[in-house]
């Protein structure tokens with residue numbers, strides 16, 4: 069396999085110690101759900117204003133190595149006409165792009181879905197590269213149900229999609245983040261979450277290897293391993309740390325460039341505490357840090373509330389969460 073040192077440099081920059089990634093890559097529809105939390109209509113101006121607050125906040129580059137954007141935001145500008153991607157690049161933050169087009173029903177497999185978006189992906193990557201993107205994200209959805217879900221078949225087909233996406237990304241000089249999200253919502257136990265996450269990651273990495281994806285130029289974005297959000301017995305940070313690291317040691321090859329976490333609907337504080345507990349377990353074969361969306365953005369939205377006069381307060385809220393998660397990634401929160 070041809071080694072692509074550019075990919076390794078990008079991956080190393082994204083995984084710099086003490087920094088993490090902001091996932092500001094909501095589709096326009098999902099961005100609408102965020103805005104609805106503060107009773108704002110889902111209009112392009114509101115989406116732009118919110119992203120401008122996120123991307124122009126002072127000093128975030130001390131804690132953020134990368135920001136994942138969405139098609140409509142990587143093509144958008146600040147009010148002064150500076151492309152968002154250029155704002156980030158000027159701060160030394162690597163711009164990224166979510167390229168999957170969401171999930172559709174997997175016929176024959178009740179409740180399971182398969183992620184779309186491979187058509188014309190090479191052409192889309194060429195365009196995103198020109199706009200400044202140097203890494204990308206593709207998410208597969210894994211839902212835990214009573215006993216049968218997820219099936220190996222749904223994990224396998226989604227893993228093949230992820231492998232194909234990762235091949236095309238690497239050929240375009242873009243570091244792929246592969247994100248199998250094991251959904252936190254539900255009544256499943258910690259043990260079941262651990263079993264499902266381990267199985268998912270084992271199938272995913274086996275598939276990535278079979279399809280000759282260069283793991284040294286790839287980042288895993290994972291859920292933390294914890295019981296479902298409505299399960300009677302909730303998981304402590306120490307239990308999350310043990311189960312999550314056990315899962316990774318059973319499934320993630322050491323060549324993988326690094327691992328970042330999604331927050332998955334946990335509160336900002338809980339996400340940070342769990343990350344801190346994981347980091348406190350000591351050095352692992354891979355750099356490990358955060359790539360949160362809701363856990364970073366929700367306090368910002370609340371501080372902003374759509375009012376221009378609150379913009380500075382909102383930027384301060386982002387900086388505060390970024391700093392807390394930076395410290396947590398070092399086990400010092």
Ligand code: 13P
Nearest residue numbers: 091330331332360361362
């Ligand atoms: P959350 O941190 O809100 O789970 O989002 C991360 C993400 O990128 C989901 O695809």
